[in-house]
Amino acid sequence: MTDRTSPPKISFRDVGCRFPVRGGHFTAVDRVSLDVGEREFVTVVGPSGCGKSTLLNMAAGLVTPTSGEVVVDGRRVTGPGPDRGVIFQQYALFPWLTVRRNVEFGLRVAGVGAAERRRRADEAIALVGLGDFADALPKTLSGGMKQRCAIARAYAVDPDVLLMDEPFGALDSLTRVQLQEQLLDTWSRQTRTVVFVTHDVEEAVYLAGRVVVMAARPGRVHRIVDVPLPYPRTEETRLSPEFAALRNEVWSAVHHQAPVEAPAR
Amino acid sequence: MTAGQPMDAAVGREPVMDGPAPDPGEGAASVPEPTPAPDDGEGSASAPKPVGVAAPHGARRVPAPVLNVLSLAAGVAVWALLAAHGVGGLPGPEAVGRRAVEMLRDGTLEGDMLASLRRVLAGFALGTVLAVLVGFLMGWYPVVRALCEPYVQFFRTIPPLALIPVAVVLMGIGETPKIFVIFLAAFLSTVVATLQGVVGVDRTLIDAARVLGARDTAVFLRVVIPAAAPFILVGMRIGLGSAWATVVAAELIAAQEGLGFRMQHAETYYDLDTIFVGLVAIGVLGLVMDRLLLLAEHRLTRWQERR
Ligand SMILES: Nc1ncnc2c1ncn2[C@@H]1O[C@H](COP(=O)(O)OP(=O)(O)OP(=O)(O)O)[C@@H](O)[C@H]1O
Ligand SMILES: [Mg+2]
Numbered sequence: 416m417t418d419r420t421s422p423p424k425i426s427f428r429d430v431g432c433r434f435p436v437r438g439g440h441f442t443a444v445d446r447v448s449l450d451v452g453e454r455e456f457v458t459v460v461g462p463s464g465c466g467k468s469t470l471l472n473m474a475a476g477l478v479t480p481t482s483g484e485v486v487v488d489g490r491r492v493t494g495p496g497p498d499r500g501v502i503f504q505q506y507a508l509f510p511w512l513t514v515r516r517n518v519e520f521g522l523r524v525a526g527v528g529a530a531e532r533r534r535r536a537d538e539a540i541a542l543v544g545l546g547d548f549a550d551a552l553p554k555t556l557s558g559g560m561k562q563r564c565a566i567a568r569a570y571a572v573d574p575d576v577l578l579m580d581e582p583f584g585a586l587d588s589l590t591r592v593q594l595q596e597q598l599l600d601t602w603s604r605q606t607r608t609v610v611f612v613t614h615d616v617e618e619a620v621y622l623a624g625r626v627v628v629m630a631a632r633p634g635r636v637h638r639i640v641d642v643p644l645p646y647p648r649t650e651e652t653r654l655s656p657e658f659a660a661l662r663n664e665v666w667s668a669v670h671h672q673a674p675v676e677a678p679a680r
Numbered sequence: 681m682t683a684g685q686p687m688d689a690a691v692g693r694e695p696v697m698d699g700p701a702p703d704p705g706e707g708a709a710s711v712p713e714p715t716p717a718p719d720d721g722e723g724s725a726s727a728p729k730p731v732g733v734a735a736p737h738g739a740r741r742v743p744a745p746v747l748n749v750l751s752l753a754a755g756v757a758v759w760a761l762l763a764a765h766g767v768g769g770l771p772g773p774e775a776v777g778r779r780a781v782e783m784l785r786d787g788t789l790e791g792d793m794l795a796s797l798r799r800v801l802a803g804f805a806l807g808t809v810l811a812v813l814v815g816f817l818m819g820w821y822p823v824v825r826a827l828c829e830p831y832v833q834f835f836r837t838i839p840p841l842a843l844i845p846v847a848v849v850l851m852g853i854g855e856t857p858k859i860f861v862i863f864l865a866a867f868l869s870t871v872v873a874t875l876q877g878v879v880g881v882d883r884t885l886i887d888a889a890r891v892l893g894a895r896d897t898a899v900f901l902r903v904v905i906p907a908a909a910p911f912i913l914v915g916m917r918i919g920l921g922s923a924w925a926t927v928v929a930a931e932l933i934a935a936q937e938g939l940g941f942r943m944q945h946a947e948t949y950y951d952l953d954t955i956f957v958g959l960v961a962i963g964v965l966g967l968v969m970d971r972l973l974l975l976a977e978h979r980l981t982r983w984q985e986r987r
Contacts (some may be wrong), residue, residue: 476889497893507888511906511983521892523901552986572892 423450423487425474425576429483431530432469443469445633451608456599458611458623460669466634467612471578475501475611482616487576497521500569503581506561508553514540514564515549521572539567542601559590563597570601579611584616595622603646616666620658621648628668638668684735732933771953776960779953788942793961795938796927799855800969803862804923808916815874815912820900825875832871840865840926848933858930865926866919873915910984913977917970924966 424531427449433440444466451457459467472478474485476495485492487499495501508517518536527535540549543563553561562582569577583591599622602609613619619626623642630637644659652658756773771779774778783789818825818832840861847857881904889903931940939958946954 475891495887495891495893497891499891501888501891503884503888505884507882507884509885509888509903509906510985511909511981520889520894522903524889524892524894524898552983554983568892675804 424453424455424488425451425610426486427470427474428484428486430470430473430480430485430641431482432466432473432478433481442633444473444480445635447634447636448483449627449636449639454606455625456602456609456611456623457552457625457627458613458619459614459627459629459664460613460619461629461634461637462631462669463614463628464634465631467565467629468580469578469634470629471501471610471612473645474576475499475578477501492570497525497572498574499576499578500572500574502562502565502569502577502582504581504584506553506558506565508561508564509566510553511517513552514545514556514567515666517564518568518571520568525572535573536567536571537563539571540564542570543597545569557590559586559594562586562594575608576612577609581612581614584614586661589603591618598622599646599648616662616669617653620661620665621653626661626665628665640665640668707763734772736896753964769952771956775953780957782952783957788937789957791956792942793965795935796931796940796962797965799838799930800862800920800923800927800934800977803859803864803927804866804920806859806867807863807868807923808870808919810880811870811915812912814867815871815915816878816900816904816908817877818871818875819908820904825926832868832875836868836872836967840868840922844930844933857933858935861930862923862926865922866916868913869919869922871911873911873918874908877911877915877932878904880911881907892976910977910981913973913980917973917977920969920973921966924962924969928962936950937965 427447430444430447431442432444433442435441435463447470460472461467469478473480474487474492476492476499492499509520512520515533515536518539519532522532522535537546537549540546543566545560545563545567548560548564550554554565556564562585583594587593595618598609601607609622611619611622620640620642626640626642627636628638628640629635640661644655644657644661692827737908759770760772760774763775780789783792814828818828843864844857844861845862851857851860857937885903885907886899889899896903927938928940931938935941939962943955943958946952946958
């Protein structure tokens, strides 16, 4: 809003999240501070249970921080909103709606007129390459197609921020690579900020400008690794020695942490 | 089906801030998979096989409707055989058929069917409408649920028939007590199913709607209702079944017409033919109504993954 030259798009300010458990609290995220710039692509990796989803859900407004705050565009996040699109690992498509109607959902609840809705939905559907399946029900789609539909659904409301929680985790590696490429392609052509959670180190490095490595118990930022590889990234990027070095760096940051047990009660 | 436990996975009224990570596990553990229509997948419009054109010879699989008809014919034949060999004065199909035609001629059968149907439909309609309403309120507002649940659970354990004496004493012998017990039968099965449907809505779907900009009302109308629909329809089918089961008994209360009344009346004259006509009529009407609901269910829940 004001003078700072480039205010961060998303700002985690000393954010913490504790869940009540039997006989006390469990700290899922402990005082995380992190700024994500406009148009930045940040990935978050870390061992299972280190609070990646919780962190993302706090930015989405689905989980309230118990301390600190998340600020998006200078405004404190108090709930979910269409300015921040979320892609869930389990697709979360409405099974009773066709692909097109799923994609139209956000526009419909925003009261966009039928013609405009249809136009924007079809545009988003075409963008993810689902044009031939616009009238199909989710149950007839493969996993990759379902996730593409979910991505189109998020694109349709045109959010500034895309929050993705292991979106490709359930897909086979070929489909995953295709969707990674598609995601980078659209990201580079639009002005969107992406926070992408994954447990796949290779994926984290391939996509990101910055990789945030989290540590568990309590969940916190362990390291931040810059990825100075130029976009657009290609197969060659993956095979380059720079990529391998970064991957190893992130890998050891993730794996040379103390092993994580199940949360204590 | 122990929907009695407290449930913190309550489908959020103000879910905005609480309930983080979707936790469909614990609370919803008692909710069955939404797999309604346990019976046939046939009979829906999705399998329009030319039935009239009898199976061409050499066809490996005989279509199900043909088997249905064959099985029915065989059943009638066995019945005829048993009756012919004098099993306890059992009337045969022809005798029952003749009686049915007589009763149709003088209009008693239509009158009785209409009377029973009217009661069932009135009780069933009142019961399901109220049940869907109450079920949604219970599922959506934990307070309403806590207030209503004890009564629902308590009355669910009482067969509606057992309430007939109470209904008669309190409401006299007119239509009211009959419709009331049918209403109760339909209400109780549908309300529990609706509640389970609402409570069992996938938390992630609600989150998905909210991050797309949906407020509570939109979440309710566009996510909770469609997601609960299969459960509600199953509840309605069960409710319809118990409504039919109840009407016959309810008509034993000083009714002037109705299939149950007719059968009871016939009993005093040892008129087995008429009793059988009544039985078959109840069965056929119940079946037709159930099929209609099944059809609706198929249309409304075509999106479900079936196993
Ligand atoms: N609603 C909750 N109540 C209690 N504890 C919770 C709740 N949600 C998450 N947790 C705990 O917080 C920790 C972080 O959970 P979170 O889902 O954020 O981890 P994650 O990093 O996304 O893990 P994964 O990689 O397995 O998805 C976990 O130990 C989890 O058990
Ligand atoms: Mg997670």
